[in-house]
């Protein structure tokens with residue numbers, strides 16, 4: 162249930178996009194990945210999901226190098242909700258969600274009651290049951306995003322990687338999604354731009370700047386006025402909630 166990057170370096174077009182990045186999402190933890198535009202969040206998540214190969218360093222699942230684990234086992238346990246996911250436009254919502262069961266099926270197995278249950282549960286958790294038979298093309302941007310999340314949940318992953326999954330969602334669904342992910346019995350790594358949402362829901366945070374980790378730890382230790390100024394170039398005052406001890410950022414106009 163743990164997922165880790167060890168000294169990952171990735172370059173493209175003569176540029177070092179990720180420079181010896183290490184992090185670990187511990188079992189059951191929701192790890193927030195923060196950083197300004199272009200800091201390397203998507204590149205790092207794609208390496209962790211196995212969609213790109215690092216130039217050096219390694220990705221570990223439960224402390225085992227992913228290169229020693231079969232592609233099928235990885236596909237069964239790691240789900241990735243991409244930022245700009247595309248889907249065949251001729252499918253119905255339920256068909257897209259069913260694709261999440263693909264890694265669990267063999268050439269000879271039929272559609273099982275476990276598959277059916279996983280799909281129904283995923284549709285319900287993503288709030289998409291009522292749209293199950295709608296054509297993909299008829300969905301709004303936020304509904305498409307929720308259907309992609311349902312597809313990832315139908316995969317019944319042990320590790321869940323999400324790249325800015327709250328983009329396109331209204332505030333109710335942003336909070337609903339973060340509450341859902343934080344309550345799942347999975348290990349998750351989630352890239353977020355809303356620092357207050359990250360502070361509210363994530364167990365720990367990692368901050369990237371220009372492809373390097375510049376801070377990591379509990380939200381209260383990471384989200385400081387100095388860090389907001391030096392990494393995000395914003396002035397802010399930080400208040401701590403009495404009961405949760407989590408930081409709340411007030412940006413200065």
Ligand SMILES: Nc1ncnc2c1ncn2[C@@H]1O[C@H](COP(=O)(O)OP(=O)(O)OP(=O)(O)O)[C@@H](O)[C@H]1O
Pocket residue numbers: 173174178196197198199200201202203204205
């Ligand atoms: N295929 C590519 N070709 C050239 N440059 C790339 C490629 N992929 C990533 N980069 C560069 O790597 C850097 C990091 O990009 P990445 O998308 O990982 O950042 P990000 O932190 O996810 O940004 P955002 O918050 O804007 O989504 C950027 O400067 C980007 O231009």
